[in-house]
Amino acid sequence: MTRRLEGRVALISGTGGGQGRAAALRFAADGAVIVGCDVNDEAGAETARLVRDSGGVMTTMVCDLGDPEGARAWVDGAVADHGRIDIVYNNASAARFGSIADLSIEDWRFTIRNELDLVFLTTKFAWPHLAKQGGAIINVASTAGWQGSRGNGTIAHNATKGGVIAMTRQMALEGAPLGIRANSISPGFIITPGTRAFVENPTVRAQLTASIPLGRPGEPEDVVGMAAFLASDEAAFITGADIIIDGGTTAC
Numbered sequence: 629m630t631r632r633l634e635g636r637v638a639l640i641s642g643t644g645g646g647q648g649r650a651a652a653l654r655f656a657a658d659g660a661v662i663v664g665c666d667v668n669d670e671a672g673a674e675t676a677r678l679v680r681d682s683g684g685v686m687t688t689m690v691c692d693l694g695d696p697e698g699a700r701a702w703v704d705g706a707v708a709d710h711g712r713i714d715i716v717y718n719n720a721s722a723a724r725f726g727s728i729a730d731l732s733i734e735d736w737r738f739t740i741r742n743e744l745d746l747v748f749l750t751t752k753f754a755w756p757h758l759a760k761q762g763g764a765i766i767n768v769a770s771t772a773g774w775q776g777s778r779g780n781g782t783i784a785h786n787a788t789k790g791g792v793i794a795m796t797r798q799m800a801l802e803g804a805p806l807g808i809r810a811n812s813i814s815p816g817f818i819i820t821p822g823t824r825a826f827v828e829n830p831t832v833r834a835q836l837t838a839s840i841p842l843g844r845p846g847e848p849e850d851v852v853g854m855a856a857f858l859a860s861d862e863a864a865f866i867t868g869a870d871i872i873i874d875g876g877t878t879a880c
């Protein structure tokens with residue numbers, strides 16, 4: 629494999645989770661220096677171990693990125709350690725689900741904080757560092773930003789992921805004169821710890837899989853290859869785009 633991210637400093641959030649772990653491993657294999665972060669101390673540390681065991685370079689921090697001070701500390705720590713930031717991969721998120729009638733105000737605010745605030749905060753603090761030499765932002769949105777979900781109570785998640793897609797366009801416009809490219813990825817149903825509850829319920833799993841033309845749920849690796857491409861110079865003319873990775877679901 630070409631090491632197309634050789635020496636680039638990549639901040640990847642949520643590296644304790646399914647896609648974040650796969651992203652850290654993939655970006656490290658492409659030569660990037662990984663600065664990970666998760667609220668989950670143990671899972672984040674395990675990813676750093678896996679990356680180092682595979683010959684990659686990774687440090688990690690325990691940070692709550694929904695808290696401005698947490699996001700600032702992560703970015704400042706990366707710059708203190710490495711002197712620069714080339715890639716920001718806003719992957720972390722946590723959502724709560726419920727119908728419009730049932731979702732509590734607390735759950736609505738939790739979702740906005742942990743799916744939208746953290747993207748803004750991390751990007752805001754990293755921005756002046758990216759602007760020094762240019763760089764790439766990859767935001768993880770979702771097909772929930774494009775479509776509703778019958779019976780699954782996704783109102784807050786729809787709002788945040790639609791917001792991530794919209795914010796990405798603005799990042800692309802403000803970033804273009806500075807050499808910063810920004811793109812989002814919208815995964816469909818991907819098997820990770822974050823979707824364990826759906827996967828373990830055979831009825832819901834069967835329902836979700838039936839709506840996927842390619843006939844299977846996605847794996848984290850189906851997503852992170854695209855992220856590595858978007859972060860690399862091969863995507864030098866791509867900015868402001870949203871790439872859907874859903875096995876064809878939204879084609880229906």
Ligand SMILES: NC(=O)c1ccc[n+]([C@@H]2O[C@H](COP(=O)([O-])OP(=O)(O)OC[C@H]3O[C@@H](n4cnc5c(N)ncnc54)[C@H](O)[C@@H]3O)[C@@H](O)[C@H]2O)c1
Nearest residue numbers: 642644645646647667692693694720721770817818820822
């Ligand atoms: N899995 C899917 O089917 C799917 C579909 C569409 C979009 N996505 C998106 O993909 C991204 C990765 O999801 P995943 O499936 O790997 O989930 P995951 O739950 O396995 O991983 C998310 C990680 O983010 C961390 N995190 C949550 N809030 C945080 C915060 N405030 N500060 C720091 N870390 C925090 C969690 O601890 C967790 O380790 C998310 O943005 C998610 O919305 C997932």
